[in-house]
Amino acid sequence: MPKVMIDGLTVEVPAGTTILQAAKLVNIKIPTLCHHPDQAVKANCRICVVEVNGARVLQPACSYPVSDGMVVTTNTPGVRRARRNILELILAHHPQDCLKCYRNGNCELQTVAAEMNFTDDLRFPLAVRNEGKKDISSPSLVRDTSKCIVCQRCVYACSEVQTVHALAKSNRSFESVVEPAYGQDLAESPCINCGQCVQACPVGALIVKDDTDKVRDAVAAGKKVVGQVAPAVRITLAEALGENPGVVSTGRLVTAMKRLGIETVFDTDFTADLTIIEEGNELLGRLNKGGVLPMVTSCSPGWIKFCETFYPDLLPNLSTCKSPQAMFGALLKTYYADKYGIDPKELFSVSIMPCTAKKYECKRPELQSTDAGPDVDVVLTVQELAKMIKAAGIDFANLPETDFDIPFGLGSGAGEIFGATGGVMEAALRTVYEVVTGETLENIDFEAVRGLDGIKSASVNLAGTEVRVAVASGLGNARKLMNAIREGKADYHFIEIMACPGGCIGGGGNPIKNRAKMEKRLDAVYKTDKVLPIRKSHENRAVNQLYKEYLKEPLGEKSHHLLHTHYKARTEVIK
Amino acid sequence: MDDSVNMVEIIHNMLSFFVHESCGKCTPCREGNMRLYELVGKFLEGTAKEEDLDTMLDLSETMVRASLCGLGQTSPTAVVTGIANFRDEFLACIPKAERRVS
Numbered sequence: 001m002p003k004v005m006i007d008g009l010t011v012e013v014p015a016g017t018t019i020l021q022a023a024k025l026v027n028i029k030i031p032t033l034c035h036h037p038d039q040a041v042k043a044n045c046r047i048c049v050v051e052v053n054g055a056r057v058l059q060p061a062c063s064y065p066v067s068d069g070m071v072v073t074t075n076t077p078g079v080r081r082a083r084r085n086i087l088e089l090i091l092a093h094h095p096q097d098c099l100k101c102y103r104n105g106n107c108e109l110q111t112v113a114a115e116m117n118f119t120d121d122l123r124f125p126l127a128v129r130n131e132g133k134k135d136i137s138s139p140s141l142v143r144d145t146s147k148c149i150v151c152q153r154c155v156y157a158c159s160e161v162q163t164v165h166a167l168a169k170s171n172r173s174f175e176s177v178v179e180p181a182y183g184q185d186l187a188e189s190p191c192i193n194c195g196q197c198v199q200a201c202p203v204g205a206l207i208v209k210d211d212t213d214k215v216r217d218a219v220a221a222g223k224k225v226v227g228q229v230a231p232a233v234r235i236t237l238a239e240a241l242g243e244n245p246g247v248v249s250t251g252r253l254v255t256a257m258k259r260l261g262i263e264t265v266f267d268t269d270f271t272a273d274l275t276i277i278e279e280g281n282e283l284l285g286r287l288n289k290g291g292v293l294p295m296v297t298s299c300s301p302g303w304i305k306f307c308e309t310f311y312p313d314l315l316p317n318l319s320t321c322k323s324p325q326a327m328f329g330a331l332l333k334t335y336y337a338d339k340y341g342i343d344p345k346e347l348f349s350v351s352i353m354p355c356t357a358k359k360y361e362c363k364r365p366e367l368q369s370t371d372a373g374p375d376v377d378v379v380l381t382v383q384e385l386a387k388m389i390k391a392a393g394i395d396f397a398n399l400p401e402t403d404f405d406i407p408f409g410l411g412s413g414a415g416e417i418f419g420a421t422g423g424v425m426e427a428a429l430r431t432v433y434e435v436v437t438g439e440t441l442e443n444i445d446f447e448a449v450r451g452l453d454g455i456k457s458a459s460v461n462l463a464g465t466e467v468r469v470a471v472a473s474g475l476g477n478a479r480k481l482m483n484a485i486r487e488g489k490a491d492y493h494f495i496e497i498m499a500c501p502g503g504c505i506g507g508g509g510n511p512i513k514n515r516a517k518m519e520k521r522l523d524a525v526y527k528t529d530k531v532l533p534i535r536k537s538h539e540n541r542a543v544n545q546l547y548k549e550y551l552k553e554p555l556g557e558k559s560h561h562l563l564h565t566h567y568k569a570r571t572e573v574i575k
Numbered sequence: 576m577d578d579s580v581n582m583v584e585i586i587h588n589m590l591s592f593f594v595h596e597s598c599g600k601c602t603p604c605r606e607g608n609m610r611l612y613e614l615v616g617k618f619l620e621g622t623a624k625e626e627d628l629d630t631m632l633d634l635s636e637t638m639v640r641a642s643l644c645g646l647g648q649t650s651p652t653a654v655v656t657g658i659a660n661f662r663d664e665f666l667a668c669i670p671k672a673e674r675r676v677s
Contacts, residue, residue: 044643046641047602081637082640085603086637086641089602090606093606124610125613150599150605152604165676169599169600173594173596173599173605175610176596176607
């Protein structure tokens, strides 16, 4: 193993280790901006330059691999001068309005400037690109290129991870800008609203669209505000409010929402269970009656738009089930409003989601079951709810816990694991196995479909029939799987796809993530499932009661109207 | 080109070439060439101060040492050698009030 000396400290590291990684091992923190631990090397911001003995010029620590006997210095006057000048060049092209920026207090550029103690006046005239020209065309994201530092982390997320290619660097030199092709707005581009660019952006150039005022207005107007909370939200909300990743805050988040004026708070785990009943029966129907296989899940609205855009020929493979959020919205404005004597027009339905694409989904015209507006009026992401909680002066860390309200407050462990990649598959298998075989499943932990791997597969014996399943998260992985299906090379019966790497806990609306945080969130999902009294969707009493009282049977007429949907090809954006 | 040309104009012209040629990937070259071009432009406009020469040399060194490729590493050569060999031509462009007292 190569031995390297950094600032006089010797460290032995495996070949291929970068100077940045080796320096970390001897407690030296080198500033970075374009570097992202989960992405390939870009080495374009140059803020991490160091001196390497024998090298002609400074070298970027984020990409330069160590070699045996290498001597590196990270804190010489020359290095400090170069870094300071690079930072000055970036700042002279960046708005100086940190105080009113969405990322104030949570910005990597701000942090680097503070840590480098940059307090000088700029020697260059401020030249902010595209000043005042925000792209607000997307229902999910706001793109403000004036804040962009052209690090291209969003381009990596959009093009390499998600293979959507909505964002790329345009122009050259000083005019460089990251934007959709031909300078289009995001809404005209193939963007599928997943928000992985928001997760990648070090500054405030790509942010979640803020809909919090719509909720405040509805509360102020005295509407009957009803909320639903997605499975992943309880995993990541505390993290967004400064607690450790993986701290689960189910009870506290209900309390906080009620204090914000969302008087009734339901659990989307409930409709996750409902999804399993509908989708499980749909799968059995397709298996028994020779329907289109493999059947692919439809919970992830980013994935749905991706499929509509790039794989319109495979739309018949998609389950017709609405997403759990959309099922919930439909039930709220019909069954719930009716049962509790509320005028659906007075009912304001708010979803708290880890997902930016849900903001797009709730605006789909086919997801309007009544004449009382969209089934879900507003979607707030975890980031937005955290901002509302902070702004309202709620001491989240010390809040008492409150249970979800009835009748939609009961969710099973199967609904809980919808938040992680493989969760929908595992939940479906728990139910489908017992329905088909009539036996009780001894071990309900399907380890083969768990974990952060991009593509996972397994096969399950269902009363003599071998059912082959696959799970993909991240649209680059989904693309691989869909290409295999197109070419007839994938022989699966059932496939789960989530647009975001890691599933909903890695969604664009969560606090900014990295792999290490994702592992803690994932762990929290399965720990929460493990301790719940009910862990199978078909044992959810509230779901069974809903069928008895209202829906009558899975895939029945009411279900058809309220819980299922249709899709349309959107290839025009890539032609 | 002979000794009748204005070196400040020549360097300004060369920098406009590099401002155009920079691919825009790395910070020192993307931002630095334009800033050098602007600074030399101040001498042509008659708005430069003597400190601007220090800024140009300081920025040039950072570009040479920290740019990703040969373009940004060499584009300041004209500035550095121009100031070294034709400093008086730059100084002649600075209004009297802005000159350092020697």
